[in-house]
Amino acid sequence: MRKLITAEQIQERVAQLASQINGDYSTEIVDVICILKGGMIFASDLIRRLNMHVRVHFIHVSSYGAQKQSLGTLSLHFSSPSELKDRHILLIEDILDTGITLEFLREHLKQEEPASLKSCVLLSKPARRRTNIEADYTGFEIEDHFVVGYGLDFNELYRNLPYVAVLEE
Ligand code: IMP
Ligand code: MG
Secondary structure: OOEEEOOHHHHHHHHHHHHHHHHHHHOOOOEEEEEEEEHHHHHHHHHHOOOOEEEEEEEEEEEEEOOOOOOOEEEEEEEEOOOOOOOOEEEEOOOOOOOOHHHHHHHHHHHHOOEEEEEEEEOOOHHHOOOOOOOOOOEOOOOOEEEEEOOOHHHHHHHHOOOOEOOOO
């Protein structure tokens, strides 16, 4: 395992992202939707640095079928039924890879007619993109490596690492 982004670098970047978000929003309340499970650590650090009121929601996205990669056929499970019409939604995700998950979620959430819909991702692997989607806020762009830690897993392990590391075979 090779450390790629240290805990200190993550915290510094999370603080920068939060102040950018604080500056961009003039709304009183933001509805944060944390994408489970990977987004949980990033979301919990980020929202504690936001100035506005925050409602927190969780959404679990699972792909049908046995393949490990995103298939484009996804199902959604909301933590609680919530009225998102006219709300300012900020999606929080661990990593933007092919972009299929985020694109699917955005299309789904648009139907709820929110007042605004933005997304914030800790990591992005632009080399792997298969959609036109980009996040509004990106923590770090990384090369095409499989990474773990700070919420990201390999077979459900390593989510609790305070840093991001490349998993090497
Ligand atoms: P996408 O739909 O291809 O953008 O996939 C995004 C999801 O794939 C993320 O939410 C992660 O759960 C998972 N993923 C993609 N790359 C990695 C990685 O390097 N480590 C761990 N999970 C990853
Ligand atoms: Mg995930």
